[in-house]
Amino acid sequence: MGNTTGNPDQETMKCAVLEGPRKPLVIKEYPLPVPKYGELLVKVDSSAINPSDVSFTQGTYNFFDNFPTKCGFEGSGQVISSGGGFMARRLVGKKIAFISNDDKAGAWGQYHIVSAD
Numbered sequence: 001m002g003n004t005t006g007n008p009d010q011e012t013m014k015c016a017v018l019e020g021p022r023k024p025l026v027i028k029e030y031p032l033p034v035p036k037y038g039e040l041l042v043k044v045d046s047s048a049i050n051p052s053d054v055s056f057t058q059g060t061y062n063f064f065d066n067f068p069t070k071c072g073f074e075g076s077g078q079v080i081s082s083g084g085g086f087m088a089r090r091l092v093g094k095k096i097a098f099i100s101n102d103d104k105a106g107a108w109g110q111y112h113i114v115s116a117d
Contacts, residue, residue, distance in 0.1 A: 078095050
């Protein structure tokens with residue numbers, strides 16, 4: 001792994017998960033993700049609940065249909081590690097806002113992987 005600042009001692013994280021359209025959200029435990037080259041591991045401080053998130057949980061937002069899936073499209077937090085790369089290394093320790101990558105929702109979790117670009 002690339003530069004690390006404040007890397008958690010824990011090996012797992014919790015995240016809000018949708019098991020299907022219009023089903024209740026559940027909290028599940030997952031292994032702590034490890035960033036690949038050009039990616040960042042963000043300790044999520046806050047995440048929004050936008051109209052798109054509500055539509056997604058109700059099954060009316062045609063963004064993703066593979067269930068179960070982690071929820072949350074946007075958030076902010078501190079970059080605690082990188083998988084390497086020029087921009088990724090420079091962002092370790094910084095606070096950032098992010099939008100989830102195409103198929104990697106999950107801003108409603110304790111940690112989230114995002115692209116450094």
